[in-house]
Amino acid sequence: MSKPIVATTSLAGCFGCHMSVLDIDDRILELIELVEFNKSPINDIKKFTKKCDIGLIEGGCANSENVHVLKDFREHCKILISLGECAIMGGLPAMRNGIPVRECLEEAYLNGLTVAGNTGKIIPNDPELPMLLDKVYPCHEVVKIDYFLPGCPPRADLIWDALVALITGDEMKLPYEVIKFD
Amino acid sequence: MKNTITKTIAKYHKDKTRLMDILIDTQEELGYIPKEAISQIAEDLHMSEVDVEQTISFYHFFSFQPTGKYSIYLNNSVVAVMMGRKEVASTFEQELGIKFGQVTADGLAGLFETSCIGMNDQEPAAIINNMVFTRLTPFRVKEIVRDIKEGKPVVDMFRASFGDGKNASELIRSVVSNNIRKIGPVLDPFYKPGEAIKKIIKMKPEEVIEEIKRSSIRGRGGAGFPTGLKWEFCRKIEADKKYIFCNADEGEPGTFKDRVILTELPRLIMEGMVVAGYAVGATEGILYIRFEYKYLERYLENILQKAREKNYLGKDIGGKKGFNFDIRIQFGAGAYVCGEESALIESAEGKRGEPRDRPPFPVRRGYFDMPTVVNNVETLCSAVKVILNGGEWYKSFGTTESTGTKLLSISGDCRFPGVYEVDWGFSINDMLEMVGAVNSEVQAVQVGGPSGALIGPNEFNRILGYEDLATGGSLIIFGKHRDLLTDVVLNFTEFFIEESCGSCSTCRIVPTILMKKLKKILNARGVAQDIEDMTEWGKILRASRCGLGQTAANPILSSIKNFRHLYEEKVQKNKTFDSGFDLNAAVLESCEATNRIPNI
Incomplete structure (x- = not known):
């Protein structure tokens, strides 16, 4: 049987969850024995070149680009996993959800104390730029998500165990340390 | 402003537990509660400003911003919508040139939404500066707005005759109608005030409780706790002071029976409170009335005063040495959850109306932590009749499990909406016939308001009673032409979201999630799994602290x-x-x- 194919991405996240993937340390050598990576920042493949088995999503959806990428993942991956708080419930970026988008933009580009040099009083609006969503959405409010790995970031061991369990089809071990968060 | 507030605070003896009254008066005088007023109230009552603010923010009829010289609160309940609220609402917006939630630029009028105001039998209805306007039409709205622009006082804005019965009396002068359609022991118009008091003072308190227990009467608010037992618990607890609360905070959409009793038989309520006071050994009674019935205030205060003059209230009542009992009226300020007994008590203490953890129950630790009996208006009224005619007589009405009669507030698609007093055990089919609804044209009946059950024709043979369909008395009839999901279920769910006090995360969050699911289904984006999800997730609400939270998913679950x-x-x-x-x-x-054209 050919190796399962994994893809990863970071949407509105901080790449902390990807750092945590790297935190599996030397097991990464084992991992590349177990799986093949496709689209992912880890190997810098920018576009899907084939159908994948597992997609790891870091971060929620804050703009139209995030939504397109997420939908692309859903299309190409058999199993999608929300990795970390931002993907699961919006996380820190979702702190703007209580504030109207217009106010956010005006604070960031016009009225904020640290705004300097925006003499033309312009809020960036180039058609090339992704469009902000009215709020930050967790991934499962946009597409179907199959599994959720909580944590900020999820512990490397949790990510490792989850991937191994998925690939081998064994039941996942969930010891107390893995599911306590304080 | 400073002087008015000083006067108001002095009127309530600088007592911070009367904060509700102080805020109600301030809101009425100034049209809102400004920052400076909050500072002054906090300072004079030796409270922190946030404590004052948190009480203000809890209640719908308190406002931090001006609400206009004329504050219009248009009811948005299900039946109002059924009776043409949409046209009325848009006429208000057009004529005033503002949207809901706004005040005109000149500060003349403010337009706001409000939950059910207890006028389901005469919708659409609105409250303008504490006066109720019923059966509104776009034409009538135009008249009202014209009067507002001319600066007419609200009391002069009526153009039709006043309502029936006491509604037309000098101290009420309201267009509200009673719509009493069927009378029974409680609504008996030949009731003579004071007879029960004369009778009980010759009895021992324990004998009074025995008689109540013999009648097997149960609480009429909906939960159905045996009244005699409640009184007995309270009687047996040793305490320096005990209280009787009459719960007239009927906020369940579709309920309006208390409004009718308060209008026509206020003396019966007060006598009931005196009887309860005598039985449990309480000296103070508090009649907690929802803000929406503030138009009855002068009338009720006058009746209390007359009762004091006749020695039905006050010291040595009826000439019985040491039998002291007096009643004060406490108005709410717009919060459905205050109908829950512990929230009601919190509110009467001047705080946010958030339900307490129970136990201890109010009979043990209620108002100011003293033993307190909280009874529904109708329960107290029935208790008087039990005393007058005996528990055995009372048991001759109704069924074995549910003795006596029940006042039903019936509204919706029927010819004769109004208040009906019937024996427990009455079937839905009989009810439909009684109110002039054509059985074959009825799609569903909401029994017990949004927190109750929505039932269809195959269940119309069920009966009203604690053994089958328990109800606080609200029955809303929906015809075949109604869209149950959009007009009824969604409206009720939004009501629960609006009225949640926010204490329990279950009640604060789950109804909103369920509403989103429902809207998704209504927008044709739902899938079969969504129905399963709603059924499963709705169960989580049972973990909530009070009845509001526990039943908040009922409209969805039962539909x-x-x-x-x-x-x-x-x-x-x-x-x-x-x-x-x-x-x-x-x-x-x-x-x-950003002035962009969406390019998806």
Whole structure:
């Protein structure tokens, strides 16, 4: 049987969850024995070149680009996993959800104390730029998500165990340390 | 302003537990409660400003911003919508040139939404500066707005005759109608005030409780706790002071029977409170009335005064040495959850009306932590009749499990909406015939308000009673032409979201999630799984602290149970998953803010 194919991405996240993937340390050598990576920042493949088995999503959806990428993942991956708080419930970026988008933009580009040099009083609006969503959405409010790995970031061991369990089809071990968060 | 507030605070003896009254008066005098007023109230009552603010923010009829010289609160309940609220609402907006939630630029009028105001039998209705306007039409709205622009006082704005019965009396002068359609022992117009008091003072308190227990009467608010038992518990607890609360905070959409009793038989309520006071050994009674019935204030205060003059209230009542009992009226300020007994007590203490953890129950630790009996208006009225005629007589009405009669507030698609007093054990079929609803044209009946059950024709043979369909008395009839999911279930769910006090995360969050699911289904984006999800997730609400939270999913759960086909018709057959996410809608706001054309 050919190796399962994994893809990863970071949407509105901080790449902390990807750092945590790297935190599996030397097991990464084992991992590349177990799986093949496709689209992912880890190997810098920018576009899907084939159908994948597992997609790891870091971060929620804050703009139209995030939504397109997420939908692309859903299309190409058999199993999608929300990795970390931002993907699961919006996380820190979702702190703007209580504030109207217009106010956010005006604070960031016009009225904020640290705004300097925006003499033309312009809020960036180039058609090339992704469009902000009215709020930050967790991934499962946009597409179907199959599994959720909580944590900020999820512990490397949790990510490792989850991937191994998925690939081998064994039941996942969930010891107390893995599911306590304080 | 400073002087008015000083006067108001002095009127309530600088007592911070009377904060509700102080805020109600301030709101009425100034039209809102400004920052400076909050500072002054906090300082004079030796409270922190946030303590004052948190009470203000809890209640619907308190406002931090001006609400206009004329504050218009238009009811948005289900029946109002059924009776043409939409046209009335848009006429108000057009004529005043503002949207709901706004005040005109000149500060003349403010337009706001409000939950059910207890006028379901005469909708659409609105409250303008504490006066109730019923049976509104677009034409009538135009008249009202013209009067507002001319600066007419609200009391001079009526153009029709006043309502029936006491509604027309000098101290009420309201267009509200009683609509009493069927009378029984409680609504008996030949009731003579004071007879029960004369009788009990010759009895021992324990004998009074025995008589009540013999009648097997149960609480009429809906939960049905045996009244005699409640009184006995309270009687047996040793305490320096005990209290009787009469709960006239009927906020369950569709309920208006207390309004009718308060209007026609206020002396019966007061006598009931005196009887309860005598039985449990309480010296003070508090009649807690929802703010929406503030138009009855002068009338009720006058009746209390007359009762004191006749020695039905006050010291040595009826000449009985040491039998002291007096009643004060406490108005709420717009919060459905205050109908829950412990929230009611919190509110009467001047705080946010958040339900307490129980136990201890109020009979042990209630108002100011003293033993307190909280009874529904109707329970107290029935108790008087039990004393006058005996428990055995009372048991001759109703069924074995549910003795006596029940006042029903019936509204919706029928010829004769109003208040009916019937024996317990009455079937829905009989009820429909009684109110002039054509059985074959009825799609559903909501029994017990939003927190109750929505039932269909195959269950119309069920009976009203604690053994079958327990109800606080609200019955709303929906004809075949109504869209149950949009007009009823969604409206009720929004009501629960609006009225949640926010204490329990279950009640604060789950109804909103359920509402989103429901809207998704209504927008044709639902899938079969969504129906399952709602059924399962709704169960989580049982973990809430009070009845509001525990029943907040009932409109959805009970409609899925009894009208599942309505949901199944609307879900997508070819999909097993749809998040309902709409990218076009989600980018609209930012594109407007940046002057971009959405390019998806």
